[in-house]
Amino acid sequence: MSSDVFSRGGFTLPGEAGYEDLTLALAQRWGADAIRDSDGTVLSDEIVSAGLDIYSTICLVRIDNQWAKAHTDKLQQNYLMSFPVVADGNAVDIDLLNGYFREQFEVNANDDPKAWWQVFDRTSGREISADQWDLDPARGIVTVRNTERWHLYTVNFLAYRIWEAISMYNHITNNWGDREHLMPIDPIYPATQELILRYLERWLRDHPRTRIVRFTSMFYNFAWFWGDSPGLRYIYSDWGAYDNTVSPYALRKFAKAKGYALASEDFVNGGAYCSSHNVPARRYLDWMDFVNEFVVAFGRRCIDLVHAAGKEAYMFYDDHWVGTEPYGSRYKDLAFDGLIKCVFNGFEARLCAGVEGVETKELRLHPYLFPTGLKGEPTFKEGGNPALDCKRFWVNVRRGLLREPVDRIGLGGYLHLVQDFPDFVDYVEELGKEFRTLREIRKGDKPYAAPFTVAVLTAWGKLRSWICNGHMIHGLELNELIESLAGLPVEVEFISFDDILETGIGDDVGVIVNCGRAPSAWSGGRHWKNERVLESMTEWVAQGGGLIGVGEPSACERNGRYFQLSHVLGVDREIGRSLSKDKFRHREADARHFIMEDVEGEVDFGEDVDGVFVLGGDTQVLLERDGSPRMCTHRFGKGRAVYLSGYRFSPQNTRLLHRALYWAAGRESAFGYWTCSNIYTECAYYPTSNRVVVINNSDKEEQTKVFDSRKNGIDVSVGPFGVAIIDL
Amino acid sequence: MSSDVFSRGGFTLPGEAGYEDLTLALAQRWGADAIRDSDGTVLSDEIVSAGLDIYSTICLVRIDNQWAKAHTDKLQQNYLMSFPVVADGNAVDIDLLNGYFREQFEVNANDDPKAWWQVFDRTSGREISADQWDLDPARGIVTVRNTERWHLYTVNFLAYRIWEAISMYNHITNNWGDREHLMPIDPIYPATQELILRYLERWLRDHPRTRIVRFTSMFYNFAWFWGDSPGLRYIYSDWGAYDNTVSPYALRKFAKAKGYALASEDFVNGGAYCSSHNVPARRYLDWMDFVNEFVVAFGRRCIDLVHAAGKEAYMFYDDHWVGTEPYGSRYKDLAFDGLIKCVFNGFEARLCAGVEGVETKELRLHPYLFPTGLKGEPTFKEGGNPALDCKRFWVNVRRGLLREPVDRIGLGGYLHLVQDFPDFVDYVEELGKEFRTLREIRKGDKPYAAPFTVAVLTAWGKLRSWICNGHMIHGLELNELIESLAGLPVEVEFISFDDILETGIGDDVGVIVNCGRAPSAWSGGRHWKNERVLESMTEWVAQGGGLIGVGEPSACERNGRYFQLSHVLGVDREIGRSLSKDKFRHREADARHFIMEDVEGEVDFGEDVDGVFVLGGDTQVLLERDGSPRMCTHRFGKGRAVYLSGYRFSPQNTRLLHRALYWAAGRESAFGYWTCSNIYTECAYYPTSNRVVVINNSDKEEQTKVFDSRKNGIDVSVGPFGVAIIDL
Secondary structure (H helix, E strand, O other), X not given: OOOHHHHOOOEEEEOOOOOHHHHHHHXXXXXXXXXXXXXXXXXXXXXXXXXXXXXXXXXXHHOOHHHHHHOHHHEOEEEEXXXXXXXXXXXXXXXXXXXXXXXXXXXXXXXXXXXXXXXXXXXXXOEEOHHHEEEEOOOOEEEEEOOOOOOEEEEEEEEEEOOOHHHHHHHHHOOOOOOOOOOOEOOOOHHHHHHHHHHHHHHHHHOOOOOEEEEOOOOEOXXXXXXXXXXXXXXXXXXXXXXXXXXXXXXXXXXXXHOOOOOHHHHHHHHOOOOOOEOOOHHHHHHHHHHHHHHHHHHHHHHHHHHHOOOEEEEEOOOOEEOOOOOOOOHHHHOOOEEEEEEOOHHHHHHHHOOOOOOEEEEEEOOOEOOEOOOOOEOOOOOXXXXXXXXXXXXXXXXXXXXXXXXXXXXOEOHHHHHHOHHHHHHHHHHHHHHHHHHHHHOOOOOOOOOOEXXXXXXXXXHHOOOXXXXXXXXXXXXXXXXXXXXXXXXXXXXXXXXHHHXXXXXXXXXXXXXXXXXXXOOOHHHHHOHHHHHHHHHHHHOOOEEEEEEOOOEEEEOOEEEOOHHHHOEEEOOOOOOOEOOEOOOOOOOOOHXXXXXXXXXXXXXXXXXXXXXXXXXXXXXXXXOEEEEEEEEEOOEEEEEEOOOOOOHHHHHHHHHHHHHHOOOHHHOOOOEEOOOOEEEEEEOOOOEEEEXXXXXOOEEEEEEOOOOOEEEEEEOOOOEEEEEO | OOOHXXXXXXXXXXXXXXXXXXXXXXXXXXXOOEEEOOOOOOOOHHHHOXXXXXXXXXXXXXOOHHHHHHOHHHEOEEEEEOOOEEOOOOEEEEEOOOOEOOOOEEEOOOOOHHHHOEEEEOOOOOEEOHHHEEEEOOOOEEEEEOOOOOOEEEEEEEXXXXXXXXXXXXXXXXXXXXXXXXXXXXXXXXXXXXXXXHHHHHHHHHOOOOOEEEEOOOOEOOEEEEEEEOOEEEEEEEOOOOHHHEXXXXXXXXXXXXXXXXXXXXXXXXHOOOOOOEOOOHHHHHHHHHXXXXXXXXXXXXXXXXXXXXXXXXXXXXXXXXXXXOOOXXXXXXXOXXXXXXXXXXXXXXXXXXXXXXXXXXXXXOOXXXXXXXXXXXXXXXXXXXXXXXXXXXXXXXXXXXXXXXXXXXXXXXXXHHHHOHHHHHHHHHHHHHHHHHHHHHOOOOOOOOOOEEEEEOOOHHHHOOOOOOOOOOOOHHHHHHHHHHHOOOEEEEEOHHHHHHHOOOOOEEEEEEEEOOOEOOOOHHHHHOHHHHHHHHHHHHOOOEEEEEEOOOEEEEOOEEEOOHHHHOEEEOOOOOOOEOOEXXXXXXXXXXXXXXXXOOOOOOOOOOOEEEOOOOEEEEEEEOOXXXXXXXXXXXXXXXXXXXXXXXXXXXXXXXXXXXXXXXXXXXXXXXXXXXXXXXXXXXXXXXXEEEEEOOOOOEEEEEEOXXXXXXXXXXXXXXXXXXXX
């Protein structure tokens, strides 16, 4: 296993000018076959000439700051809602940017505010007619007249972004001092498109040694509105939201294309904006579609230039990815050659690995070579332990890669920072070899999986496969759950309520998972008011399907119940709407059940849901706390349902979920093949090569039995965070 | 203090035939001046002739079971919703009483079901037209035709109650075996009224020695629907609900009186019925008003007979009290002479003491002389400690009586049960003397109170003064809070949203308390969507008022916020609707504040609310948990707001609330007069007699300082559960 294929390749190193020796030495040691630059670093001639593939980063929306400064009407915009102001008289002044980071935003007074803005009385909910307010553009203040005393007023207004968010983050995080603030230009305008295309052509000519053009990424960054108070640095952050794609120009095009116009409130939504966590409105989905169509069309023109220059185009699936929608139907039309995803977790590895229509998939591992991490914690500085961080991230990512492979890994940031952390340098070498080994085994070989597919039902469906909202949100049930699913030997798909209505539930689906809190996009919110959805789900379970409900599945208050599928789940939840109704007193929790067989000690679902009650004696309670069931099973018709009051990613819960899936599917007898006795270990069986890969997710040496296709146990010992490969 | 006035009077003893010696001995010992019978007991001649006042119990709706049996169409009725049934074909049979206790209910097939019932598809929410279903009266089954497969169906139907609930409870609890089941007749019919009036006249003649007719009570019991499964013995219990007042006859009268008709769904409400915990609909309030008018009018005819017979009429404010509404404007028209309330707690003492339009108020103390308590716990049997129970109840009740007095106390149940509990007998003697002493001091003397009134704002307002829903609901924030308020030296009133809109907020009000969970009647629910309410409350605080919000004050999701008064409170709550919005990072909790001065150790608010966040740096956080503020203060205009994440009745929280009231009112300097240093003790200062009563609420001897009108501390020692009286 020590041939060149395992010690070199599939690894992208961040080069750094001024550290040429280090760059080349580590390229050799880590087996890098490609070198990249990063935001804030450059590659010197010496590095570029070292015979490795060169990735060069390009961010098309911040290519020419001089032009941007000269054409501020072509900067990207977004709607903001001013902070509410109480009227204590018959007029009120609203300082639009009060509370916002004024280095990020500038009020757009160019496009007629009366045409594009809205002022609301947020006490009555009424819009204020345009003749009752005026903007003082010099002061950025809107005055509302004839106010109702003691009401709250807000303005939905357009702001230009005068500092591109990712660049701003890097600038501030890395103390770039008085380096120029880069502004994001909007490619929606013909003039901007022309600028971008000409720039790109020139850039491609100027980068003869670049083989891979790494787009960071396309045009629109996820929503990230900053505040001016240290107490509220970030006001709104949503990795999937389309706030930054808005402009009067685009809104006019939308109205023409879709036949109706959107208003500012479609985006602002009372100040909640259009968060990915919330169920998207049909109008917002139309907007996303409109933007996606544009981004794919114009993006393709850029990528065609790259291809014409004999280079490949890779997309960084993190920053300005909005509008590309890798899980959308148009993504393949972009014709990207590669996709790079920045990952901490297994679900993110799956998010990258699962994209169709792109050849090469690459993971940017963490920690980044920055002094501090995303939350300000030390990494490559005093107090940090980047080697341990790296191991902890990797064991989770690795689980996902056993199921679905990627082609490459890599790092990002400032290479020189690793010099003080020799154990990190050692571990990355080991990790690189491990990655290549596992990639080789997975190549062309599909691991053993359950004889049924698991469908995760959300309001977003396939479009938001394997994500909730960017990186892991600890405590968000679905995020925790997909992290377990990412490494389980089951096929997983993500379906929407529209899918159920339009195409039905696939024959291969054995279990549907609905997981989240009401009325989130993850649980489904208003979709559970759709009687056709309720019919379909009821019928499907009655005829033999399996349902796993987590947290507040099918929750929305209607028709006297909270869980709309309570008749299927056998449980409902008291949320203070029916306090005078007594609840069925279930029998004492009985943990002796197929699902519970590998549980040792307490089951920890994190901050789970309370006030749950069973509907009758045919619901079996497996776990409870203070009288509130935490895990239940219920048979409905020919099908089965399992309820969990919450979910947290952990070895024990991953196993419990694995078993629950088999029980819900009515396939208990099929369980136990190619599983491990020790829950801190997992395995993947590759039938073509007849090999089993056993991974140890813990920081200790673990003994485990791998149960084979006859459920015979094979004893294995695996080192901390380690891997064992058994040829059968 | 040992004169006769303290050893005799104001005490009602439950007599028991067969135990004449015991009855008379205890009457002497406990200083009883009256003897009563109970449900299930009778008084013998010997007892009746002992020279004590005689209370005789009468329940007018179960006076003549023979007549009831012969006129089952005159039994009381209520709407029930059948349990939901899933249609798995194109028709579904619904067994109406399935799940209900068939000894309590009988389907009413006399009044045309098509006219009075409704069948609902509870998946779509649609009513099924009457030609699509039929009742088989013999089997009590409704068949619904042309059902939509996999939908849930329910029937709202009328049922006669064939076993009166209180009698049923006593029968079953006390194992009355094959004693006849008493049926409740409905006084809405002229024939029933005639029966009742004639019976009452005869009964009054037949009870010449009875001085007090104790009505138990008027006509309609609170809602109490029983189930047939041991797992769901009580399906629906609501002490304030009007479900039992329904009949086609009354519904027709209502339609004529109010000009519009109610439907079954107005009562059934998707199976949630019209719980007191929920915000009442205008239509339901109209129904309550209609019933109240009838009950007062016919009730008065009964009471007039009592008065004509030279007797007094007392009402038992617990069982069949629905429709009397002691806090309603018509109550005085009933002309009751006395009101008897069964109490465990201080707020119940206040509930009785605060009623206007009745001369004598009496508390029925707990424990009842029954072998087991309301929750089945042992009292007067092996394992019970009724003396200790009695002390624990009394110390809470006593707090309330220091503020507002009642005239009498008493016991209920089977007297012979006390024979095995001599310490109980001793303690009741002591308690009686203590009661008489405190009553004497309070007589004509108003204790010192805060220089401002506290108004508790709920959807019910004055009508539900001092109650949430019957006895203490532990964990219900408002119930816990009014228990603290019951004994605090502050004037308290209960106001509704309508009061605010119609008459404004009284000049004497210094603090408004809004306490409860969304969207309960206690917090206010939909009323917080009323902009006039928001205006008034905002203005009132801005101009110097104090607001205390507990749990989810002013909560309803609208206009981008959850607490509609978040601008006043300085806090809001994240309930999963705006997860992508970051929250202001408040400064570390700083418990050094006027409100916190007497806090020692942890503050325990029970199951309080999480996910709270401050709106900005001007909100001061006094307590937090896991980053979620639990107590905050915020100044708004000239006024102040205090937020508490929950509330539990305890000595520490009572003190904390007392201080919070003064802080919110901006009257800190007025705090500290006639208070105790030791939070387990409380005091009441009576200015006319210049005396202080100091009570010890704990089971240990306590040392305390009583601060006088110059804030000088007077040292006092008070025994366990004891009282000390200081003449100044």
